[in-house]
Amino acid sequence: MSYSVGQVSTFAGVTVRTLHHYDKAGLLSPSDRSHAGYRLYNEADLVRLQQILFYRELGFPLDEIAAIFKDPHANPLERLQARQRQLNEEITHLQRLAQVAERAIEVQKTGVPLTPEERFEVFGEVAFDLSYATEAELKWAHSDGQREAMARADAHTKEDWRRLMGEAAAWRLELLAAFDDGEPSDGERAMDLAEEHRLHIARWFTSCPPDMHRRIADDFAADPRAFALVVPPSHQRPGLAAYTRHAVHANADRHTGPRTDSEEQR
Incomplete structure (x- = not known):
């Protein structure tokens, strides 16, 4: 039995344009033609169309589907298993992004309702870049410290944030003064500022060895x-930024000793 393009389009749930595209791409060419020259699909064509739609539903690109059909030695099972692994990875990634979005909303709320005026009063010019927050959350997704930091940040009140940001602003002024005075980044003044920053993180967010x-x-x-x-x-x-990094590393060395080359590369 043969079916016209319109009939196949209706019961397969694809557009006539899509069927024509599959034909031009060499994926699915109708096996027959009517006396008037119209395309006609037989049962074998419909089976092939089902296979194409199945692969497309799984996200296979058309060129990869064509390769599966053209290569007599192709192993569809291996390709499906590879696609399954990829889909599982994508699912995990999307789940993490959903969690990041939820946490980013909380970060924007800062745990308490703030008017724009109050937000500027508390945070000043410091802005939370959500693209960076997303990447950081994915990077440290399995870190106990990250989870603790987010939980404690969510629990902060407006007064907590005001005190926290006040400490950060005072520390920032001291850092800028040390930098502008030409203090060496591995000198005592810079290292003491690095230690203050480390303790600030521990006090407000998470332990910071x-x-x-x-x-x-x-x-x-x-x-x-x-x-x-x-x-x-x-x-x-x-x-x-490089000065601050060097001061932090110098302070860490002061506490734990310099890291070896292998530790630096990890």
Whole structure:
């Protein structure tokens, strides 16, 4: 029995244009033609169309589907297993993004309702970049410290945030003064400021051992969005992020000793 393009389009749930596209792409060419020259699909064509739609539903691109059909030695099972692994990874990624979105909403709320005026009063020029927050959440998704920090941040009251940001602003002024005075980044003044920052994190968010502080400071030097959380762009100087990183590493070395080359590369 043969079926016209319109009939196949209706019961397969695809457009006539899609069927024509499959034909041009060499994926599904109708086996017959009517006396008037119209395309006609037989039962074998419909089976092939079902296979195409199945692969498409799983997200296979058309060129990969064509390769499966053209290669007599192709192993569809291996391709399906590979696609299954990929889909599972995507599901895990999307679940994490959903969690990040939920937490980002809470970060924007800062745990308490704030008017725009109150938000500026508390946070000043410090802004939370949601793209960075998302990447950081994914990067540290399995970290107990990250989970603790987010939980404690959610629990802060407006007064907590005011005190927290006041401490951060005072520390920032001291950091800028040390930098502008030409204090060495591995000198006592700079290292003491790095220690104050580490204790600030521990006091308000999560325990911050020296190695964790090193990783945080590495982000400061590598990503301007991270450093903007502690020093707004309007207060920054060229080289300040690297200076802060070096001071943090020097302070960590003061507490735990310098790391070996293998530790640096991990």
